[in-house]
Amino acid sequence: MLFKLTDEQVMIQNMVREFSRKVVAPTAAERDKTREFPSDNFKQMGELGLMGMMVPEEFGGEAADAVSYVLALSEIAYSCASTSVVMSVQNSIVCESLNKFGTKKQKQEFLVPLASGEILGAFALTEPDAGSDPVSQTTTAVKDGDDYVINGTKRFITSGESSSVVLVTAKTDEAQAYRGISCFIVPKATPGLIVGHHEDKMGLRASDTTDLIFENCRVPAANILGKEGDGFKIAMSGLDSGRIGIAAQSLGVAQAAFDAAIKYAGKRKQFGVSITKHQAIRFQIADMATKIEAARQLTLSAASMKDRGEKFTREASMAKLFASEMVQEITAQAIQIHGGYGFTTDYPVERFYRDARVFTIYEGTSEIQRIVISNSVLKDKRKP
Known part of the structure; x- marks a missing residue:
């Protein structure tokens, strides 16, 4: 199924894209060097409603759907994966768990300031x-x-x-x-x-x-x-949503690496012509574009199932598995297209490569995702 975004979803995507490129991107490389926590980013993201996107308005959130969240998180990850991982944990696991399992008093005390971005969880x-x-x-x-x-x-x-x-x-x-x-x-x-x-x-x-x-x-x-006794259930529920978040982060970083590779290839000349004229590079670009789009569809599908109130554990694991392994390939290929320059800090692709490496590990390794998926397939007779 190809997804046609609603006008509201496109508006959210464009708004976050503009913020991400203008505010988050300019300091990302320097923060990577200094390890400076992007607290100023989160203050502005809270004001934009990005720190409690799926939280009901009653508790200070935006009541956005999961598809809108995926789009927004991908745009933040495009510019700074460090900022995106904090946004992901805040939305997908902390706010989600409090909203789903918390009492009204707990939500008023903790969820409201979390959703507004006043505090982090x-x-x-x-x-x-x-x-x-x-x-x-x-x-x-x-x-x-x-x-x-x-x-x-x-x-x-x-x-x-x-x-x-x-x-x-x-x-x-x-x-x-x-x-x-x-x-x-x-x-x-x-x-x-x-x-x-x-x-x-x-x-x-x-x-x-x-x-x-x-x-x-x-x-x-x-x-x-x-x-x-609900702790394990809460953790597994949070991780289902979190895995959609990791897939969204993977998409953002992969798209950034892909765009950087295209930009570099368009300017780089070898043997008298742009390297985009060489079949080897063109085939790499085709494969990269295809894998990114496949991951995007898996991720949007899982988010859409969540929005419809359907069980999405298997689909979240599929999206996380494919997208997190996809971004390893895309960032490595982006470095390859840059050649020796890709191995230096003069270009952002080496940072993308380092940032992406953990996506197959946290919130459930690729091996754990394969266990979740295979258990579901063997137990559940749903058609894929």
């Missing part, structure tokens, strides 16, 4: 020894009167330093396996919540990724998200 699931297997996490939350006391360490947390509130999963009943995992809303100012090691990353260098350490961190029982 983080989602703490991964641990040093629990990545693809979240059930093996060892962080615990023990009930003590009207509070829960959380102990444990979370790793690779996007916006671990810059966030003001964290959704953290912890075991409340060891004997119940995944049914014994709960989710808690923890303000960063809570005593016992410590920001630990900052990762020195290959890419996405302007976004902070840290450990979060919980040492007898006491939170009110009123801060449990959903019910006790």
Whole structure:
């Protein structure tokens, strides 16, 4: 199915594209070098309604559909992948989880400032020894009167330093396996919540990724998200939406790398003619364009299914798998077209390549996506 965007979706895409090119792009390369967090970007993005796009207006959001969100996120990723990953976590996992599982009081207290971009959120699931297997996490939350006391360490947390509130999963009943995992809303100012090691990353260098350490961190029982034992369900639901977000980021970076390659190839001459005259380059361009479009259709399809209220777990994994692996190829080919210049920081394609490398890893590796997809295919008799 080819998607015909609505007038409103096109308007959102154009608005974000203009903002992204004029405001986000000019500082992206420098932020990559200095690792400066783009807090000024997020202030303006909050004012534009980009930090809580799918949140109902009642709680400060824009009530946009998932397709519009994909379009907007791709445009931000086109200019700065570091900015886009924070936007993705904020929208797809943090705001989505609070909106879906939170009480009205929790939404008023936490979702409203998140949706407006006043504060940033983080989602703490991964641990040093629990990545693809979240059930093996060892962080615990023990009930003590009207509070829960959380102990444990979370790793690779996007916006671990810059966030003001964290959704953290912890075991409340060891004997119940995944049914014994709960989710808690923890303000960063809570005593016992410590920001630990900052990762020195290959890419996405302007976004902070840290450990979060919980040492007898006491939170009110009123801060449990959903019910006790809902943590695994909340995490998996958030990751479904998050995977559409990763696919959208992949699209943005791939399109940026493709456009850069086209621009360079149009100016570069070898053997007396533009290299776009050579069949080898033209075939590369054809393959790149085709793969980007295929990823776009998968991503829009998954987002559209979400908008229709259909189950989209399989489709989100398909979009994430294909788009995240596609962008590895596109950025590598963009460097190849640039030749030796692509290996230098004089051109942006080396940054695109570094930024894109993590897309096949976080929010579920490609291997995990293949497990999700194959399990669904073998269990569900739906026609593809």
